[in-house]
Amino acid sequence: MNRKIVILSMVLGLSSCEELFFEDEVSSTSPQTNLDYLWNEVDKKYSFFEVKNIDWEEEKTRHEAMIYEGMSDDSLFQVLGSMMTELRDDHTNLISSFNVSFFGVRFNAQDNFDFRIIQDNYLPRDYYISGPFTHDFIANNQIGYIRFPSFTGTINFTNLGFILDRYKDTEGLIFDLRENGGGAVSDVFALLSRLIDEETLIYQSRIRNGKEHSDFSELESAYLEPYPGTRYTHRPVVFLIDRGTYSAGSFTSLATKAIPNITLIGDTTGGGLGLPNGGQLPNGWRYRFSITQAFTNEQASKLEAGLESEVNADNYENGVPPDIYAIMDWTNMDTDEVLERAIDEILK
Amino acid sequence: MNIQSIACYVIMTLMPLVRCYSQDTDSLDRSTKRSLYLDLGLGLGKFNYTDFGTSPLTFRGSSYAVSVNGLILDDSREIHFGLDYISGAASNVVRNEVAVSQMYSIGIHYTHMYRIKALSSEKWNTKLGGQINVLGELRYAPAMQNADIGLDVFANILASVKVTRDLSRITPKEKKIWFIRYKLDPRKKNLSYQMNVGVINHNLRNGYAYLGQSSVVNDFQLFDDYQFHTLSGFRMSSQLDYSYFLKNNNALRLSYLWDAFNTGGDLNQFQMAYHTIKLALLFNMK
Numbered sequence: 001m002n003r004k005i006v007i008l009s010m011v012l013g014l015s016s017c018e019e020l021f022f023e024d025e026v027s028s029t030s031p032q033t034n035l036d037y038l039w040n041e042v043d044k045k046y047s048f049f050e051v052k053n054i055d056w057e058e059e060k061t062r063h064e065a066m067i068y069e070g071m072s073d074d075s076l077f078q079v080l081g082s083m084m085t086e087l088r089d090d091h092t093n094l095i096s097s098f099n100v101s102f103f104g105v106r107f108n109a110q111d112n113f114d115f116r117i118i119q120d121n122y123l124p125r126d127y128y129i130s131g132p133f134t135h136d137f138i139a140n141n142q143i144g145y146i147r148f149p150s151f152t153g154t155i156n157f158t159n160l161g162f163i164l165d166r167y168k169d170t171e172g173l174i175f176d177l178r179e180n181g182g183g184a185v186s187d188v189f190a191l192l193s194r195l196i197d198e199e200t201l202i203y204q205s206r207i208r209n210g211k212e213h214s215d216f217s218e219l220e221s222a223y224l225e226p227y228p229g230t231r232y233t234h235r236p237v238v239f240l241i242d243r244g245t246y247s248a249g250s251f252t253s254l255a256t257k258a259i260p261n262i263t264l265i266g267d268t269t270g271g272g273l274g275l276p277n278g279g280q281l282p283n284g285w286r287y288r289f290s291i292t293q294a295f296t297n298e299q300a301s302k303l304e305a306g307l308e309s310e311v312n313a314d315n316y317e318n319g320v321p322p323d324i325y326a327i328m329d330w331t332n333m334d335t336d337e338v339l340e341r342a343i344d345e346i347l348k
Numbered sequence: 349m350n351i352q353s354i355a356c357y358v359i360m361t362l363m364p365l366v367r368c369y370s371q372d373t374d375s376l377d378r379s380t381k382r383s384l385y386l387d388l389g390l391g392l393g394k395f396n397y398t399d400f401g402t403s404p405l406t407f408r409g410s411s412y413a414v415s416v417n418g419l420i421l422d423d424s425r426e427i428h429f430g431l432d433y434i435s436g437a438a439s440n441v442v443r444n445e446v447a448v449s450q451m452y453s454i455g456i457h458y459t460h461m462y463r464i465k466a467l468s469s470e471k472w473n474t475k476l477g478g479q480i481n482v483l484g485e486l487r488y489a490p491a492m493q494n495a496d497i498g499l500d501v502f503a504n505i506l507a508s509v510k511v512t513r514d515l516s517r518i519t520p521k522e523k524k525i526w527f528i529r530y531k532l533d534p535r536k537k538n539l540s541y542q543m544n545v546g547v548i549n550h551n552l553r554n555g556y557a558y559l560g561q562s563s564v565v566n567d568f569q570l571f572d573d574y575q576f577h578t579l580s581g582f583r584m585s586s587q588l589d590y591s592y593f594l595k596n597n598n599a600l601r602l603s604y605l606w607d608a609f610n611t612g613g614d615l616n617q618f619q620m621a622y623h624t625i626k627l628a629l630l631f632n633m634k
Contacts, residue, residue: 186563
């Protein structure tokens with residue numbers, strides 16, 4: 001009987017020997033371990049070191065000096081969050097159960113949007129809401145105004161088809177993307193496919209693929225196909241942007257550079273032209289940061305010509321510039337100067 | 349991998365070669381007596397995985413398993429083939445930080461083994477052979493944000509050894525518990541243990557940055573920026589079975605299964621292990 005128990009124990013023991021060829025889990029609340037892990041992950045994969053001229057080694061030295069064994073979680077979060085903030089990128093966050101770090105690029109410029117001014121002075125009280133869009137006629141019914149506050153991934157052929165059909169006889173359309181923090185990039189293509197008549201190369205993108213900060217894949221092209229149903233391509237379209245227009249909002253703005261009948265009006269966007277990935281630290285906190293870069297077709301041509309430093313110096317990760325610069329005058333709370341500029345542009 | 353596991357790996361890899369010198373010569377005569385079973389199993393278990401591409405922490409959880417297998421066997425030869433589905437929920441916890449994930453996996457396998465006469469007797473039967481195993485495994489961990497979906501494919505060729513001990517009751521037995529007498533009829537039973545060790549290990553896994561950019565360039569691809577790694581990683585599995593045959597030649601089988609595998613390389617490594625207790629009904633189809 002004893003022999004059977006011994007054999008059975010050996011069999012079961014052998015069956016649980018995964019530790020023999022598994023790497024050890026790195027679960028740790030040690031400040032040094034977590035700083036090292038986070039720094040390394042960013043160092044290996046972040047995509048904008050050279051664009052933003054960031055000395056990541058120096059940031060490690062500086063932040064390492066602020067940590068010590070036994071420091072509180074809140075203090076450690078402040079240090080690690082500060083290190084991430086040095087990337088000057090709102091696709092970069094450190095996330096714990098008690099705090100989220102962020103950069104806040106929109107605070108680097110004046111506020112340029114207050115929807116209440118538009119509701120009070122431009123839209124009728126019974127304005128329409130179709131999916132993620134809030135809209136109605138403005139400027140004596142000559143223009144369709146469409147507020148799009150977030151890329152929720154819910155744009156569909158019904159709500160956009162309804163809008164484009166409703167405003168088909170207008171002199172132009174205004175899509176208000178100010179303070180649109182982004183979201184599902186699929187919405188970018190769903191929206192813009194209604195505003196073109198032929199297949200269009202809208203931008204190009206590359207992904208970090210090696211340990212050196214300059215290691216990237218070949219450029220990949222983003223093509224846009226015209227939607228087969230209702231479209232709006234016969235009249236001018238304006239996109240309103242500001243520093244709060246970020247991520248998918250910036251991708252949309254970038255793409256408009258390749259679509260002739262769309263004009264960007266407002267302030268430079270916040271950027272966010274890198275796809276953020278995500279992960280977890282040894283202490284369970286989470287992080288995200290960008291791993292790709294996106295370029296206009298013109299910038300992509302320069303890259304292929306070897307003009308990397310020229311493109312880096314003028315990279316739209318630091319913000320997609322408007323075609324027409326316009327900002328709010330906050331001494332007049334009855335007028336949206338950015339919207340007024342767009343109306344003028346359409347009706348000129 | 350330490351010395352013991354390397355030694356284990358080498359021994360198990362070489363063992364199938366023995367078959368060339370020890371296969372039964374009368375196996376053809378026995379083919380007509382070979383049994384064919386449909387094996388339908390349900391199981392419960394636990395699993396753990398670490399995807400170093402997104403987290404250094406191990407997710408641990410419980411799972412359920414469903415399997416459909418075909419078995420063709422007699423004393424001299426044994427063939428298994430079938431499909432396994434395992435699903436479960438897992439989590440990792442460090443202080444107040446909790447991350448959860450869902451896991452789904454589908455595996456197909458084919459095993460072919462022959463009896464080794466030199467290592468067998470009337471009561472013991474040792475078989476050697478090999479297994480082909482392909483496993484697709486999907487995880488959803490929302491805490492990883494855009495990297496929330498992990499999808500990996502493992503393709504392995506494994507060396508297999510199975511030892512079976514015949515525990516059949518040949519003659520009826522009278523038993524008594526206190527004052528209750530009862531009779532045990534002759535019954536076919538056996539206990540077996542099978543171990544499989546990876547010889548050739550491949551995997552299909554995320555590339556350098558873990559995420560691809562296909563969604564950004566309006567060309568979504570499921571395996572965007574994936575890389576096929578040949579001869580990378582390791583796999584090992586085992587199965588302890590107690591089989592109890594019924595009067596109608598069907599059988600009940602209680603099993604403990606263990607399956608562990610990892611990927612090689614120094615970036616984005618992945619490792620996973622399943623432990624499953626399974627009850628199966630074996631329907632005699634012949």
